[in-house]
Amino acid sequence: MCGTEEEMREVAGRICRNYLHGAWKTVEPQALGFRRISRVARRSVLRSNSFTMDEPKKVLLRIYGQVHGERAMDAIVTESVIFTLLSERRLGPKLHGVFSGGRIEQYIPELSEPALSMKIAEKMAAIHSMDVPLSKEPTWLWKTMGKWTRTVREERLSENIHGKSVDFEKEVEWLKKFIATVESPVAFCHNDMQE
Structure with a gap:
């Protein structure tokens, strides 16, 4: 996702309309609250004026950027599978959508708070003890x-x-x-x- 903020807003709006439900289905790019939170990993927080309790008011839009190298696409697929498993097992943020070039995640603004860091450490311990469907060869x-x-x-x-x-x-x-x-x-x- 590159270009002007207007272009980014347009792409983000289209992605959210395609993958989210409720108020997100009709959100116009101009009405979208948009904040870029990382230049490196291309993460943006998007906000909509949602009307129901079962739809997210804010989401994290993660864009992978250009992929280089012989195994780069494999790494992205593996990361998506792992993220999905962690989300389903409630060991990570909720996954709202996966699209070519990125994903839409639950936005968690409190990630840097000490109390949450302790809970994250506990979840990481659970993650590291998981038996995941990936190769066990140390290659x-x-x-x-x-x-x-x-x-x-x-x-x-x-x-x-x-x-x-x-x-x-x-x-x-x-x-x-x-x-x-x-x-x-x-x-x-x-x-x-x-x-």
Whole structure:
């Protein structure tokens, strides 16, 4: 979602009309309360003058932005599946809609309050103990580090870091051997609080 505020408002209004119910179905872009809360992750809070108790007055519109890389789309699909599971199990914000390029979530303005932080920590503990329908093979770390070491090699970044030569591939191999000696199970970890 880029461009002028008017263009963003138009796109946001169309998305909300398509995915939300009640007063959102007829909301005009000009009547939409619109506040961008993050430039990096493209999050916007939208507000409508809703009339019933069962529809949200405010929602968080999350736009993914451009997707790059060989596995970027897989990561977005996986994130959407995880978010949906957490929402259904009441371990995360309610999911109001998923669309190509983003999703509409429950807006929780109190996320930065200490009392809520404690509840979030409890939910995160529950999340990390979930058995989720994802691969249990510990491949993500090694694939990611492999990409990073290729980038370092291609960009010749390891040649001189503060006057020292670093062999990142050798460091990764050492780490693989070390982790193999530690008795630690592969577990699901959300790793992203988003706010």
